[in-house]
Amino acid sequence: MDQPLKPALPAHSSKPSSGSSVTLTRIIVTAIMLVVGILFLLPFIWMLSASFKTEADVFQYPVQWIPHTWNAIENYRTVWFGDPPFILYYWNSIKVSVMTILLSVAASAMAAYAFSKIKFPGRDTLFVIVLLTFMIPGQALLVPQFIMYRSLGLFDTHIGLVLLESFSALGTFMLRQAFMSIHTEFIESAKIDGAGHARIFMQIALPLVQPFIATYAILRFIWTWNDYQAPLIFLRSPELFTVQLGINRFADATGEYYSLIMAGTCSAILPLLIVFLVAQKHVIGGIALGGVKG
Amino acid sequence: MDRSTSASSSSRLSRSRSWWSMTAKETLAGYLFAAPMLLGLTVFILIPMISLFFISLTKWNFIQGLSGVEMVGLDNFRHLFQDKTFFVSMFNNLKLLLAVPVALFLSLIIAIVVDELVYFKGFFKIIYFMPYISSIVAVAIVFQILFHPSQGPINGFLMSLGIENPPKWLADPTYALPSIMLIIIWTSIGFNMIVYLAGLQAIPKDLYEAAEIDGASKWRQFAAITVPMLSPTTFFLLITGVIYSFKTFDLIAVLTQGGPAKSTNVMVYEIYDQAFVNLKMGYAAAESVFLFAVILLITVLQFWGQKKWVNY
Numbered sequence: 001m002d003q004p005l006k007p008a009l010p011a012h013s014s015k016p017s018s019g020s021s022v023t024l025t026r027i028i029v030t031a032i033m034l035v036v037g038i039l040f041l042l043p044f045i046w047m048l049s050a051s052f053k054t055e056a057d058v059f060q061y062p063v064q065w066i067p068h069t070w071n072a073i074e075n076y077r078t079v080w081f082g083d084p085p086f087i088l089y090y091w092n093s094i095k096v097s098v099m100t101i102l103l104s105v106a107a108s109a110m111a112a113y114a115f116s117k118i119k120f121p122g123r124d125t126l127f128v129i130v131l132l133t134f135m136i137p138g139q140a141l142l143v144p145q146f147i148m149y150r151s152l153g154l155f156d157t158h159i160g161l162v163l164l165e166s167f168s169a170l171g172t173f174m175l176r177q178a179f180m181s182i183h184t185e186f187i188e189s190a191k192i193d194g195a196g197h198a199r200i201f202m203q204i205a206l207p208l209v210q211p212f213i214a215t216y217a218i219l220r221f222i223w224t225w226n227d228y229q230a231p232l233i234f235l236r237s238p239e240l241f242t243v244q245l246g247i248n249r250f251a252d253a254t255g256e257y258y259s260l261i262m263a264g265t266c267s268a269i270l271p272l273l274i275v276f277l278v279a280q281k282h283v284i285g286g287i288a289l290g291g292v293k294g
Numbered sequence: 295m296d297r298s299t300s301a302s303s304s305s306r307l308s309r310s311r312s313w314w315s316m317t318a319k320e321t322l323a324g325y326l327f328a329a330p331m332l333l334g335l336t337v338f339i340l341i342p343m344i345s346l347f348f349i350s351l352t353k354w355n356f357i358q359g360l361s362g363v364e365m366v367g368l369d370n371f372r373h374l375f376q377d378k379t380f381f382v383s384m385f386n387n388l389k390l391l392l393a394v395p396v397a398l399f400l401s402l403i404i405a406i407v408v409d410e411l412v413y414f415k416g417f418f419k420i421i422y423f424m425p426y427i428s429s430i431v432a433v434a435i436v437f438q439i440l441f442h443p444s445q446g447p448i449n450g451f452l453m454s455l456g457i458e459n460p461p462k463w464l465a466d467p468t469y470a471l472p473s474i475m476l477i478i479i480w481t482s483i484g485f486n487m488i489v490y491l492a493g494l495q496a497i498p499k500d501l502y503e504a505a506e507i508d509g510a511s512k513w514r515q516f517a518a519i520t521v522p523m524l525s526p527t528t529f530f531l532l533i534t535g536v537i538y539s540f541k542t543f544d545l546i547a548v549l550t551q552g553g554p555a556k557s558t559n560v561m562v563y564e565i566y567d568q569a570f571v572n573l574k575m576g577y578a579a580a581e582s583v584f585l586f587a588v589i590l591l592i593t594v595l596q597f598w599g600q601k602k603w604v605n606y
Contacts, residue, residue, distance in 0.1 A: 044436075059450075062450075108331065120325060148341070226431075247429075265433075288488050
């Protein structure tokens, strides 16, 4: 994503006379934006620094941005291995996220392939119906889904949560766009060689759209990891809680231990930060491409 | 069913029918590939959607199971339009909408500055995007502490400036909703900025070159080229922002539970409260139907507006 975003600069800096003043402006604006950016991230900086402190220092004013007394190891150990144990919430969240990504990518990619590369009667109507489901706000379906889950035995299970988050028109739509960019000749010639759709899908089509699959999988990870509403409603047993439910429960249980709560929130954000920094191009590119929200 | 039988029987037939066998295979493959997604959408979205309308016509205390269902016709909807709490929640949603244009405005400025006027563009993109990818629950908990009326660093700062009675933020009915809006703006800037940055790349550079030659000032170029050329992006962000705003739940659930004094009770939280705290499934379903109608209306406006307002 970084390469296509070529700066609009040439038009400006090509003005012959003001070369050095343009550079100066640039340095000043960069400095200002840096200050604004730090202010913008102050809540995160406060969170991180509070998670390293002893409880007594958390609310000291003026704020000690760099803790005078370090209590980081203690705090994080209590959060991760104490009661309730964060490590369990982590495991639950990883489990739910990975299963959701696998199911969601598989179902979306297969449907997207069908809707772009296979000709069958009713295809376009079905695709429009899939797209129409995108307009239904998930929040409006909580009541019927809850009743359904109670009667199907999916309530209070991880698999129920996974099923609920796996089927969305969005993935189908995004991956269909990707498949459409594959030339039909590729597929026709494979067919002439005697390959069925299953083989073409696995060996030709999927590898060609790999970057799009990665983008979708990462966005799905971020949305699933961050989801609070579905686990809140569809999970009841504390041992099944995901990280988002877990930190809230933890915050309620530990009450006034803000240093511990901040260690918990830092731990909840950390995987997102890692994924984001590693797969920045995919995340930003995916957002810019579809302009989509979970 | 009959497609698979025709596929197997046609394979035994003469060559002239092989075209039929090909299409039958093709059709079967198509349905098989689309089946998991179609089945999933049907079970987890379409069937619930249809049941929603049915449930909204009932009075259903879920604890009694299916025998607790009592058909009440349109009673729930009649009640809904006289329900003050529901009106308050709807009104709160309308107030929340104010955050959308504010966030758009700030995002546009940041996007333009980051795009054209700074070094280390990639670095700034990451900084402003960070709140968007962070867990909203974690963010909510952090802000709860930052906004703490007596001990929080925000009020600590205000008091050090000599303000005697700083607002109680989330604990004060007047300031609770604006505080939530502040957090929403903070988290949505990253998303808007990224989409704006993509929009900015799509503006042909020769427009600016031509304007430069004509002697148009930077400000004039911004008003006459950048803003109108970005209007599809702005419109798209406005609509997604509005829809997203109507879906607000997480922040409210973690921070205020609709309080104090219902001042932050938004529609989705109200639905949650009726369904899962008061256990009034039928009534909550009626509220959900209303929410669905509102979002549908906005989506229809989007299709209609795209043609009308977006000048391009």
